[in-house]
Amino acid sequence: MSQSNGxxxxxxxxxxxxxxxxxxxxxxxxxxxxxxxxxAAALARTRTGLRLNLRDAEQSADRxxxxxxxxxxxxxxxxxxxxxxxxxxxxxxxxxxxxxxxRTLAAKAADDTPRLDIASDGAATGDFATxxxxxxxxxxxxxxxxxxxxxxxxxxxxxDRAVQAICSYSEHEMQxxxxxxxxxxxxxxxxxxxxxxxxxxxxxxxEYGYVARSGSGGMELLSVEDExxxxxxxxxxxLLGSTSVPAGTYDVVTDPSTTGTIAHEAFGHxxxxxxxxxxxxxxxxxxxxxxxxxxVNIVDDPTLPAAYGCxxxxxxxxxxxxxxxxxxxxxxxxxTDLYSATRxxxxxxxxxxxESVQRKAYARMSNTFFxxxxxxxxxxxxxxxxxxLLCQTENGMEDPKGWGMQIWTHxxxxxxGGKPTGRLFSPVAMTGYVPDVLADVSxxxxxxxxxxxxxxxxxxxxxxxxxxxxxxxxxxxLA
Amino acid sequence: MDQRLxxxxxRHPEIDDWTVRHQHGRSAQIYLVGTTVENVRQVDRExxxxxxxxxxxxxxxxxxxxxxxxxxxxxxxxxxxxxxxAAAMASLxxxxxxxxxxxxxxxxxxxxxxPRLASTDASLAAAREAxxxxxxxxxxxxxxxxxxxxxxxxxxxxxxxLHNSRGLTLAASSTHLLLELVLLARRGDDEAEYFRQxxxxxxxxxxxxxxxxxxxxxxxxxxxxxxxxxxxGPVVVGGEALPQLFGGTAVTQTGAxxxxxxxxxxxxxxxxxxxxRPIYGDRQRDGDAVTVxxxxxxxxxxxxxxxxxxxxxxxxxxxxxxxxxRARPATQRYAQYLGLPASGRPGLAQVAAGATNSAxxxxxxxxxxxxxxxxxxxVDTLTGDFGMEIRLGYExxxxxxxxxxxxxxxxxxxxxLADVTLSSETRIFASYAGPVAMRFGSLQVAGSD
Numbered sequence: 001m002s003q004s005n006g007x008x009x010x011x012x013x014x015x016x017x018x019x020x021x022x023x024x025x026x027x028x029x030x031x032x033x034x035x036x037x038x039x040a041a042a043l044a045r046t047r048t049g050l051r052l053n054l055r056d057a058e059q060s061a062d063r064x065x066x067x068x069x070x071x072x073x074x075x076x077x078x079x080x081x082x083x084x085x086x087x088x089x090x091x092x093x094x095x096x097x098x099x100x101x102x103r104t105l106a107a108k109a110a111d112d113t114p115r116l117d118i119a120s121d122g123a124a125t126g127d128f129a130t131x132x133x134x135x136x137x138x139x140x141x142x143x144x145x146x147x148x149x150x151x152x153x154x155x156x157x158x159x160d161r162a163v164q165a166i167c168s169y170s171e172h173e174m175q176x177x178x179x180x181x182x183x184x185x186x187x188x189x190x191x192x193x194x195x196x197x198x199x200x201x202x203x204x205x206x207e208y209g210y211v212a213r214s215g216s217g218g219m220e221l222l223s224v225e226d227e228x229x230x231x232x233x234x235x236x237x238x239l240l241g242s243t244s245v246p247a248g249t250y251d252v253v254t255d256p257s258t259t260g261t262i263a264h265e266a267f268g269h270x271x272x273x274x275x276x277x278x279x280x281x282x283x284x285x286x287x288x289x290x291x292x293x294x295x296v297n298i299v300d301d302p303t304l305p306a307a308y309g310c311x312x313x314x315x316x317x318x319x320x321x322x323x324x325x326x327x328x329x330x331x332x333x334x335x336t337d338l339y340s341a342t343r344x345x346x347x348x349x350x351x352x353x354x355e356s357v358q359r360k361a362y363a364r365m366s367n368t369f370f371x372x373x374x375x376x377x378x379x380x381x382x383x384x385x386x387x388x389l390l391c392q393t394e395n396g397m398e399d400p401k402g403w404g405m406q407i408w409t410h411x412x413x414x415x416x417g418g419k420p421t422g423r424l425f426s427p428v429a430m431t432g433y434v435p436d437v438l439a440d441v442s443x444x445x446x447x448x449x450x451x452x453x454x455x456x457x458x459x460x461x462x463x464x465x466x467x468x469x470x471x472x473x474x475x476x477x478l479a
Numbered sequence: 480m481d482q483r484l485x486x487x488x489x490r491h492p493e494i495d496d497w498t499v500r501h502q503h504g505r506s507a508q509i510y511l512v513g514t515t516v517e518n519v520r521q522v523d524r525e526x527x528x529x530x531x532x533x534x535x536x537x538x539x540x541x542x543x544x545x546x547x548x549x550x551x552x553x554x555x556x557x558x559x560x561x562x563x564x565a566a567a568m569a570s571l572x573x574x575x576x577x578x579x580x581x582x583x584x585x586x587x588x589x590x591x592x593x594p595r596l597a598s599t600d601a602s603l604a605a606a607r608e609a610x611x612x613x614x615x616x617x618x619x620x621x622x623x624x625x626x627x628x629x630x631x632x633x634x635x636x637x638x639x640x641l642h643n644s645r646g647l648t649l650a651a652s653s654t655h656l657l658l659e660l661v662l663l664a665r666r667g668d669d670e671a672e673y674f675r676q677x678x679x680x681x682x683x684x685x686x687x688x689x690x691x692x693x694x695x696x697x698x699x700x701x702x703x704x705x706x707x708x709x710x711x712g713p714v715v716v717g718g719e720a721l722p723q724l725f726g727g728t729a730v731t732q733t734g735a736x737x738x739x740x741x742x743x744x745x746x747x748x749x750x751x752x753x754x755x756r757p758i759y760g761d762r763q764r765d766g767d768a769v770t771v772x773x774x775x776x777x778x779x780x781x782x783x784x785x786x787x788x789x790x791x792x793x794x795x796x797x798x799x800x801x802x803x804x805r806a807r808p809a810t811q812r813y814a815q816y817l818g819l820p821a822s823g824r825p826g827l828a829q830v831a832a833g834a835t836n837s838a839x840x841x842x843x844x845x846x847x848x849x850x851x852x853x854x855x856x857x858v859d860t861l862t863g864d865f866g867m868e869i870r871l872g873y874e875x876x877x878x879x880x881x882x883x884x885x886x887x888x889x890x891x892x893x894x895x896l897a898d899v900t901l902s903s904e905t906r907i908f909a910s911y912a913g914p915v916a917m918r919f920g921s922l923q924v925a926g927s928d
Contacts (some may be wrong), residue, residue: 012911014891034912046551051554055747056748057574057575058574058746058747059571059574060545060547060571060816061546061550061568061569061571062543062546062547062548063546063547063548063565063568063570064549065526065549066549066550066551066553066554066709068552068553069524079515079516079519080517080518081518081519081520082518082519082520082521082523083520083522084520084521084522084523085522085523085524086523086524086526086552087524087552087553088553090551103519103521107516107519112514113515113516114515121686141567141568141571142571145572147569160832163748163749164749166746177564198747199861201513201747202759203770204760206749206751206861206862208861242663244889245890247709247923247924247925247927248928259721266712274512276514277513278512278513278628278629278630278661279513279628279663280629280661280663280672282670287723339517339518343512358506358522358524360508360510360518362519364850385873395855396859397854397855399854399868399870400670401663401670401672401887402671402701402884402885404854404868404870404884405875405886406855406857406866406867406868406887407867408857408866427859427862427864427866428866429857429866429868429887429889429925431868431869431885431886431887431925433885444861458659458674458676459661459676459855461658462677475923477886477887477926478925479709479866479887479889479923479924479925
């Protein structure tokens, strides 16, 4: 368990106290602003982080952008106005708040603009921190470089045809303070991420295999066994003999990374309720209706232990809690931010997230996944008369209005009569009509795994997320 | 530029070289949901990024380590501690030596700024005016069944300075606009959307009126569009789909063509291209010869700049000529590693025009699929493999033209270019400039079986 809602460690408690001492004035700033306008809030964020990239004949060790700053939010009862600055001293922030209130009061809404009555937000008021079993801060940079380059060299040595091996590693700790009329909370969120990639060549063609580890927590999440490295090297070599998949519609079993991407793209983005407000999501018309087989259960949960998209409080002050998106194939409800929940008159969920203080909050996913079923993964694969096991999704794209979906997987293994034939296809583009793909979910396995990802809203607003689930069996179009 | 930082870097005994980049950015952002203003934002940010170098010996060889340290305002108040950490990081990194750019190079004068965005207040006023224009233009499309779903407009300006330990001192200013526009078309119970993200250096270059008219037409066309048939055959890629094929993504700024050509990729032994050799892999050319430049000098180009992160002046580099790799775009470091001239960060991929009118690309006696928008760019920068869902396209066949949507187009960019016909008309996008349409002789389309 790498989330901590209980007592903080002494180090985390000291950090929380420091955040309160430094940014405690934000609560007073917000209360002052609300003497003149109906709603105000403040968010302060800072980040420390390290990024390593190790490869043949080249290394880098860089600090992450601290992204330190404050964003003040104000409403005049019709719309929001915000001001963002990297100045964090009391006087500068108070001046900014005064200017923002003046600007907000002066903003003229169009005659037909409805009122924006923001209810008491019930913001969390505690201190929260991701717990660490192996604190990255306790390991020297020299030891990290030695450990990760050792793994990289070990992977590279596994195949004579290797032309390159890369290890990328990142750790970061985001410290955040949110203040509203309800009070002030702090959170310390730590994430680690590592990928080992081997590139092999037969002289003409290059392919790759990889091992990835990540999550909310410390170095304990990055354990890699010898067999993991061997699997990556073996896969890269196998892929040198892979072909394009003959275009067509197939019975498929998806691995957890692909299952998670289906959840994310199919009914993740489409259930972000700012999309409801913009009338971009067809799902808005299907709340309470069937959108998949009764085996389909999809959840978004920022509290899922150790998953990459974890947090304790969203960026608009809402305490983190899971949201059931689909239960037994029936669409339940969406993921909200403050603005869309207020406009739509629906309950808030803890999904208001910002890329940084320089950007506005939107309704965003956290950790989105299919829930487990009853079968073993072997049951699913054994049921394939002729089908494919889709593995290692690399990216996906949604179309909540048209309910189209595009997923790009690294490779697929062919199965006939429930057995692998040895044929590999790579890469594989999966497209489909979301309701068809979910209606065709005929088996759900009892395994479960989560992967880290970076999620954009359109092509920007990148936030860390997790996605995953068990193996599932469905049917889709491949090319 | 904070002189305390320069002084501290000069004094530090373990820092052998350094580069400081200072940016002061201002942004006005306006968000519409339908015709309602959701949020109006002002952003002010001052950022320092310091790259420090430490030279040392390892196993008898001279090595250069570096560490890049983005700084907050608070870091400037504790410089000794921050720079000690940076120097220690650099001392643990062991790379072959390379040197920083020296003063004396003549930098290009590249036009990068819209004078209308000279201040935050001016940017905010321009953004409000543009938002009003969007509302009015969308309202004018209402008789055609079109309404505005959402729009976001960012008007950004950046003043930047670069100083390095060799005495190089550079400055540049630029503006950048981003428009995200969503239009909805309705016919009966059917609805379809048009999504566009456009970037420009000048407000006028966003071509808001044209974007809304074109977007309205495309949203209407998507109503009733059918899925294409699965087949291998000619595909014409045009309009917004071309930058999706040749430009970068949210993750990779440079598209597959220039990424594979780059010195950095070659140094990592991950380039499939060789200088002096055709780019088509094992395929023989059976179409127009492809010529591609990495152009960072295009006036008001989104990918244009005055100097890159090392301080190398922008260039317009001939990369591929008649299908043969001629030069590798090389940043300072990789240029020295490979013994090439430094050309700086590559700009946009600029493909030379062909000789065929775009309308003729759709002829040929057999049914042709034309794709004008993919759902998202997805070209593997290592292999050139691509697979993209068709957001909107058209089937040109014996029975006329009908819109298509859904399904996918897959292939390999390098192999596909062996059999391409390029239009004579050209257009400039943010990450791609060149023919407005390309006909690929044989690509896999997956749709209805």
